Amino acid sequence: MKIRQLEAFRAVMLYQTVTLASEMLHISQPATTRLLADLESSLRLKLFDRVKGRLIPTVEAQTLYEEVQRSLAGVDRIARVADEIRDMRHGTLQVAAAPAIALSFLPHAISDYLKTRPEAHIALAVHSSRSVVDRVIGQRCDVGFAILSMNHASAHGERLISVRMVCALPAGHRLCALDTITPTDLAGERFVAHPRSVESRLRMDALFAAHGVEMKAQMECQLGHAICAFIEAGAGVSVIDAISAWGYRGSGVVFKPFEPSLVTDFALLTPSQRPAPLLLKPFVAHVREFAIAELGPAVLVA
Template sequence: MSSTDLKIRQVEAFRALIQRHTVTRAAQSLHVSQPAVSRLIADFEESVGFTLFERQQGRLVPTAEARVLYEEVERAFVGLDLIGHAAQQIRAMRRGSLRVAGSPAIALELLPAVVAQFVHAHQGIDVTLLTHSANTVVDMVASGQCDVGFIAEAIPHPAVRPERLTDASMRCILPLTHRLASKRVLKPADLQGEPFISFPRSFDARAAIDRLFVEHGVQRQMTLEAQLSQTIVALVANGAGVALIDPVTAAYAKPRVAVRPFRPEIRDPLYLVHSVTQSPSGITALFCAQAREALTRLVGQHEALPRVAAKE
């Protein structure tokens, strides 16, 4: 006899009869008729090749072989119960894993806040949060190393599907005691001759910033370059100059530097990226929804013009 000769319903009837002691009770537990249970037991005995129950004083009593077999059946059903419990936990978002990668602009401040809230609400979910360049994030999502990515610039890839999360404007940041900190909105002419901290030339944001100042005929003192917005914030806080940075970093930088709207606006989009070959799991979809909501709320809070004493 091979394992494929056995039918799960036969095994269930055998197990129920052992536990309930009578055909009547076994039938009730399985929600079938008594003859159906008797037929299942007979078929099961034929499949295994030996007698499972003997009738003694009007009752069916398990044979010694049946008791040994029952121990194996119980071990198998414990495994099935564990599978059912795992499925229930997965449905309830209480079990599973999530691998998230993000560019520094979003992965160093915003995503940790979202992850902390997510794991608190869904205990049992294992989350990995990685910080990489946009190109590396896209490659990790495309290769399946991460479930979802968040990037600060559009990186085309045939295996990745991008979704624009926000398209907010960049902010100007200044030392807290800077002479321009009293202005409500800053313009290119305000930064004439100012020491300016910029991104490297390879960055899309750098090209957009430089182009705007050229169009307005404004000369800045290009004193420093830094790769990360957080590094630029630290340089500005220490009085090294002024800068334009992404709105997410600017929102978290307010205690350290003065943050002001800049006109004309330089849009700074953020993207969420999924694999095109694999649909996101329920856990991934829920996390993305929470990240999207948190980003919208954060950027929305800082889109309004700040209240300062001086005029524009």
């Protein structure tokens, strides 16, 4: 018993004639008749009475038809799923990402991506950049997004985007009247800074020192989103990456361009031995395009 025989049987039951069934199957009438005969032989059942050149379904054929319908519906579904996988509308992605990009930006980018792929499934896990790298090395995700400089692309890592850092000010602060903020403008201001273990903090310290400005880092926090919450609460000012700034939805923080330009690199990492899902390439392309569309001039390299 072969699937093609069952398809011929279903077609004849649906269209009542061998002629129409053959047209639906895109085969000749003799081929359809032969498939039906082979099916009867393999099942050892008489499925049709031949009356004046017509096929009349037997009671056994009517009973068998219901089961054939259910079985072939499963086969049809497998074919549809295969088409969706091939067209990159179906599948699963395991994503690991640093908080700066995972807490707000990626959920919006993923939601936008899934609008046209209702059968796809994406799992997002939030980890520190160092843990993201560990998960990628350990083959425990399909793709990782981390704050990591990638000056040279490799087979398993490249720059996703580079974004400017911006100055975050409490709404109503005196510096909100300026178009661009410089280190000199922030002299004497209380500063909410990243810890010194974070690369951007080291670059910030060096920049302020080069301008002869002492940074009054009264508070430290690793997460850009939490730094914005500090600022909204009136704790001071800060300089954070544009993605964290984009993701902050509070109304009490104003973001201004900061000069000289400081850049944060977000890296795209893939495991070396884990097979890449077909969804991965279009997903990464969508994330880049979403960043360019949403962040505009804040994106330097994509």
